[in-house]
Amino acid sequence: MDINDIFIACADKWAKDELDDRINFALDNFDEWISNYDKEEKELLVKLLQNFDYYSHSSIVAIMEQLNLKILKEYGISSEDSVISVVRKADGKLNSSYEYWLLHRMISGFGKGMYCDSINDIAEEYWKNIHKVVYLDDCCGTGxxxxxxxxxxxxxxENKQIILVVIEAVEDAKSYIKSELAKQGLNVEIVVYNTKEKALKNMIQQEKKLFYKMSQKQEIFKDYVLGFEKAEALMAFYNNTPNDTLGLFWFMSKKNKPIFPRELEEKPGWKLSNEKKKRRSREQYESKCQ
Structure with a gap:
């Protein structure tokens, strides 16, 4: 199969609901990206591309509506005993979970009182009345x-139902979450639009070796060759590409110009200025010690 034909077919699928800037970027940069690979390597990329999923904003809205109906029907989510929250980062920075949380608020029909970005802020007198806690995110790579x-x-x-709602998940991640939290005596259900196996799971050893060789040749950082924590995901979203995805598709290097580059987090000026001052002080100190 010709990889160019496969890519066009993939792009048509990804743009079914919307032809957005990220798809256009992939179309514009595909030829340069693929020029780095030989015939055997392109044949392997064909297999990966066919399993790669991209979600535009329009498709996410439609999917979120489906998932919302699912949690209403299967878990009885309501304002009587449920809260909808965010999978917050440990450092408190904004992440994709906030975006999907806000999107869900727009399409769900629920009042804003059901949405709380941190359950730790809920008073105990109210927390005891909550029996279902819903968390929203884009994906789940490792769990x-x-x-x-x-x-x-x-x-x-204790005595509460945790429900994680995501667009796409790797099968192993779902198993990991349920088994790991079951050790804490926690009841967790995972509602997913699209569940997939690890990208290299069904490849023969020769193909896996070739993939590693390709990634090394393209100078993909070793921690991201298989995605973060070896998630082996194949997905990208309108707002970013998860680092769970195989590095060839998003990791920028001198050799690799990916079709779905990951948006890098830039530090704000107020933080950089302090770091520059510290760096200058350290350099001045080191020069005096020489």
């Missing part, structure tokens, strides 16, 4: 981020 997040919470989840 480690979510399990660590739950363990950081100050509130007790």
């Amino acid at each position: 480690e981020q979510f399990t660590k997040f739950i363990k950081r919470q100050q509130k007790s989840f």
Whole structure:
């Protein structure tokens, strides 16, 4: 199969609901990206591309509406005993979970009182009346981020139903979350639009070796060759590409100009200025010590 034909077919699928800037970027940069690979390597990329999913904003809205109906029907989410929250980062920085949380608020029909970005802020007198806690996010690659997040919470989840709602998940991540949190006696359900196996799971050893060789040749940082914590995901979203995705598709290097580059987090000026001062002070100190 010709990889160019496969890519066009993939792009048509990704743009079914909307042809956005990220798809246009992939179309514009595909030829340069693929020029780095030989015939055998392109054949391997064909397999990966066919399983790669991209979600535009329009498709996410439609999917979120489906998932919302699902949690209403299967879990009876309501203002009577439910709260909808965010999978917050340990450092408190904004992440994709906030974006999907706000999007859900727009399409769900629920009042804003059901939405709380930190359950730790809920008074105990109200917390005892809550029986279902819904968390929203874009994806789940390994499950480690979510399990660590739950363990950081100050509130007790005893006798409560935890429901994680995501667009795409790797099968192993779902199993990991349920088994890991079950050790804490926690009841967790995972509602997913698209569940997939690890990208290299069904490849023969020769293909896996070739993939590693390709990634090394393209100078993909070793921690991201298989995605973060070896998630082996194949997905990208309108707002970013998760680092769970195989590095060839998003990791920028001198050799690799990916079709779905990950948005890098830039530090604000007020933080950089302090770091520059510290750096200058250290340099002045070191020069005096020489």
